[in-house]
Amino acid sequence: MSETISPTFTFVKSGIYYFSRRIPTELIHHYTSPRIAFSLRTRSTRVAEARARRAADQLDEYWFHLRSQSKELPGKHMLRLQRDPRAATASVPEVDAVSSSITLSEGMALYLKHKGAGRPVTFHRAAERTCGYVIDACGDKPLDAYSRADANAFRDSLIERGLAGSSMTRVFGTVRSIINFAASEQGIAMNNPFAGVYYDRDAGVSDRLPVPTTALRKLQQECHLLDDDLRWLVALYLASFERRPKLAPLPMAVKNEKL
Incomplete structure (x- = not known):
């Protein structure tokens, strides 16, 4: 069997993996095209497989709700009549938009692969520890899914950990570097939400006295x-x-x- 078979719901064009999935016939009227296709922005088979699987799962969930709307609700005849004529029917739960961006952990791996070559082990530990802080506070999201609210929550979590202002400056600098590098490598146009976050840079910082x-x-x-x-x-x-x-x-x- 060939080792170059693309993962499910993907195809390769000019070395870049793309997601492609046919829309079910009964749901085509919800779309302007019979097929969903977009770039996964990666040349890695492993990364493409993970992103395609995530996108397919999100579509399956959304399509389930679309199908539920069009079907007769079991036991509908036993429901009490709504007294308020303005009351609306149950809305479809929100589903996160499909993102083609790599996650923060994937971005960190990419950053260390290219920037960490020949660097000391402390460089790798700092990147891993910093991304661990972000994931603990906000989750391991696609890069373009992070918001300023996430950045503020991350800042608050660092303050709760007791980090001094100078340490927070180093941590935020590492996060910005990882996101900026990974986004640039993947061709993702975005504003880094971890840039320009306010915190007291002098908090917990004291001058070191000279030896008498x-x-x-x-x-x-x-x-x-x-x-x-x-x-x-x-x-x-x-x-x-x-x-x-x-x-x-x-x-x-x-x-x-x-x-």
């Missing part, structure tokens, strides 16, 4: 008393630190050595 000069000099004296190579290296570093406070950190070997 007396403490530095006491440490230098201890280094002179012990009088070995590592202690002299630390003493020289501390002497330079007094002149230029913003120096590179001590080498790891010196840090691990007990003074």
Whole structure:
């Protein structure tokens, strides 16, 4: 059997997967075309299969309600007559619009695949942790389904977690980067709802006080008393630190050595 068979309800055109499904005959009068077709905006068979299945499930649900409207309700003759002549019949429950956008988790995978190559593990963990925060607060939605209300709910959840303003700035920056990159890669035109969200950037942020000069000099004296190579290296570093406070950190070997 060929390994290039497209997933159900899809076809490939110029390397891009498309969703295509024939509208049932009894429901054609609800549409302007006998077939629904749109781009799934992906070249990946796995992603196309997931999106096509999601779109098909949404259509099945909506078509079920359309069919229910046209059928005779069982036991209708036993219903009480409505006293209010203006009362309307039961409306069809709302069904989420079919979206061809990738979800946030899919966007994160795409982001890490291209942007995470050669980056440290902390880069990957930050992206995964940030998207986990969004999914916990708002759900794993298609990128173009997120709204400003979702972004505000995400902000409130970060505040409840006790994140400082500086940490929230980093988290929002990561979310914006992932969404912007994934949307650009997939050709999705959208306004990023996580941009321009207000929060107190100074909340929980405190200035770090410098090490007192007396403490530095006491440490230098201890280094002179012990009088070995590592202690002299630390003493020289501390002497330079007094002149230029913003120096590179001590080498790891010196840090691990007990003074």
